[in-house]
Amino acid sequence: DADVTQTPRNRITKTGKRIMLECSQTKGHDRMYWYRQDPGLGLRLIYYSFDVKDINKGEISDGYSVSRQAQAKFSLSLESAIPNQTALYFCATSDFEPGQGSSGELFFGEGSRLTVL
Amino acid sequence: QQPVQSPQAVILREGEDAVINCSSSKALYSVHWYRQKHGEAPVFLMILLKGGEQKGHEKISASFNEKKQQSSLYLTASQLSYSGTYFCGTESGYSTLTFGKGTMLLVSP
Numbered sequence: 326d327a328d329v330t331q332t333p334r335n336r337i338t339k340t341g342k343r344i345m346l347e348c349s350q351t352k353g354h355d356r357m358y359w360y361r362q363d364p365g366l367g368l369r370l371i372y373y374s375f376d377v378k379d380i381n382k383g384e385i386s387d388g389y390s391v392s393r394q395a396q397a398k399f400s401l402s403l404e405s406a407i408p409n410q411t412a413l414y415f416c417a418t419s420d421f422e423p424g425q426g427s428s429g430e431l432f433f434g435e436g437s438r439l440t441v442l
Numbered sequence: 443q444q445p446v447q448s449p450q451a452v453i454l455r456e457g458e459d460a461v462i463n464c465s466s467s468k469a470l471y472s473v474h475w476y477r478q479k480h481g482e483a484p485v486f487l488m489i490l491l492k493g494g495e496q497k498g499h500e501k502i503s504a505s506f507n508e509k510k511q512q513s514s515l516y517l518t519a520s521q522l523s524y525s526g527t528y529f530c531g532t533e534s535g536y537s538t539l540t541f542g543k544g545t546m547l548l549v550s551p
Contacts, residue, residue, distance in 0.1 A: 356537075358538070360541075365543060365544075366543055367444065367529060367541040367542055367543040367544050368484070368529065368531075368541040369541070370538055370539070370540070373538055375537070383538065384540070415483060415484070421537065429489075430474075430486045430489065430497075431474070431476070431484070431486060431531075431539065432486075433483035433484050433485075434483060435482075435483055436483055
């Protein structure tokens, strides 16, 4: 089984629908992230969480919300989906250790491909 | 602000070398490199830290010029398995990565 699991892997929905993408991890990491990938634009950070009580906006958080239900679970919601939210979404965790000078290696889930019609 | 990667795409024959560059306008704590194959998730290659420490794959080499906020990834004696899109991620604060738009590498036989 994958260490970082995303569900659903593929989803087609209509404009205005509420969508939730779920992420669970077995790596025991405190830090979790949601990224969005569009062709030619790379990976852009939507939201991140450094522990259960900590939620932070990334560079493109408008139109999205998140919930950190437990250390292992981090969900991304689109309250009212629109076509330009069609993209590949990745959840990631990192093995941050104080004093190591970096946020640590990112471990990505397999991605959730969302299409909004 | 996203770091700038160059070139945007590279086509190599097996055994040839390539260099991928990453440049930021911000002071950096670290630079990360990832490779993504088509239809798959990005996979970690290397972290380069301020002060010169590196963590990552033994067969991949990279450099980090802290003063110029630039990093380069060196792919030597390329193999077919090196094909994919390479992303640099820069860390300039808040312990999150900002990724470049990627460099597509194709290695042909």
